Amino acid sequence: MLKPVIVQVAVPVPLYSLFDYLLPEAVEPASLIGCRVRVQFGRKSLVGLVVSTSHESSFALNRLKPVLEMIDTQAVLPSDLMTLLKWAAAYYHHPLGDVIFSALPKRLREGEPAVLKSENHWRLNAVGRGADADDLTRAPKQAALLRYLQSAEASEFTASQLNADWDNWRAPLQGLIKKSLVEVEEKVQSGTINESAAQPIKTQPSADSNFTLNAQQASAAADVIAALHSYQTFLLQGITGSGKTEVYLDIIEHALAQNLQVLVLVPEISLTPQLTRRFTQRLNTQIASLHSGLNDTQRHSAWVQASQGIARVVIGTRSALFTPLPDLGL
Incomplete structure (x- = not known):
């Protein structure tokens, strides 16, 4: 009979220990280190991160709680970063769980998937840019929104931008879409600066700069x-x-x-x-x-x-x- 797999989990609490949990039999034990899990910690459910695995525990198996959920299928923190974070925790005498989770963005600390999200971007098409809002006499809210879109400096609009400048914009915007004045495109939310770069990896050094090194x-x-x-x-x-x-x-x-x-x-x-x-x-x-x-x-x-x-x-x-x-x- 195979021994159960026990994972040592770091959780974001001011305690210096790792905590043992039983891995469900349906989960493959390979490549678990660096993955986030959801575990029961006292009366709370917390997001933790697997630091190591074992078949042994200092506690009886019947006292160990199972992992509630495997959040990741691959590590969010690779082995080299895990080594660095362990060193930092030891050097500064700080709980490993706090150190590890301080290295993650808030949404990953809360258990959201480590994937890029998409959002809708709305923009006027050629017909919409040339349309006369006064022609929409039977739809005054659509006419007002059309004027706003035509006069704005931005060429595309997200929900957060429209929420900041306009109340109850979804229904009139949908009307403009049905009239083929506005088009919508789903795009990945980007935290990068140069979103228009089609090829993120260059093959040759840039020759754009006129500066010559001495x-x-x-x-x-x-x-x-x-x-x-x-x-x-x-x-x-x-x-x-x-x-x-x-x-x-x-x-x-x-x-x-x-x-x-x-x-x-x-x-x-x-x-x-x-x-x-x-x-x-x-x-x-x-x-x-x-x-x-x-x-x-x-x-x-x-x-x-x-x-x-x-x-x-x-x-x-x-x-x-x-x-x-x-x-x-x-």
Whole structure:
């Protein structure tokens, strides 16, 4: 008779222990580490994360509670990040469960799937852009909404945007759709900056910039580029305005050309928009921004796109260090 599989689960509570639970027989024990589970913890149901598996427990099997639900089919935190988080918990003498769950976006901590969500985007078609709202005399709400859509600066509208500017917009919008004035498209919610980039992985370094590295800059960039597929640290020293960012961009372009992801850490949130604009103007790739100033939807989407390799450049504060990046090279 096969011994039951016992999983050691970290839960987000201020306790230093892992907690043993029985894995249901219907669940395959392979690749469980790093997956989220739902477990009964006292009188509450909590989301936990599997840290290890075993066939032994210091408690009698009849005292162990079963896992209520397997939330993930594959790890949301890979083994290298799990090692880092365990080290951080030990070094700072902090409960492992709290450390692990601080590395996840709020929606993942609450048990939502680690997938990109989609939402409807509405836009006027050619007929709608040229339509005269005064012709809709028998539908005044549709006429008012049509004027709003025609006068707005945005070319597309989501539910959150319409909710902010318009009350009870769904019925008149549906009327405009039936009149073939508005069209709707379902799109994945994006936490990336450059949503229009059709090809997230470049094959050649960009030639868009007219900036040419001087001899010292080119030498510094070449040293880092030569070490892209190995571990090595570099210190790039230069005064303000000496062109350090151009060196970074040149190195990043070569990393992207080799199908590598890039993580750029900034010391504070206020620097993120400035750097993001600079990178967006130069790099033809998906750029995700990760910091505490994002709302839950933006952070979830950016985190998932980074963890799935969709976002090739991630710009963030120090907490972005705990984001899974499957192709990380710089």
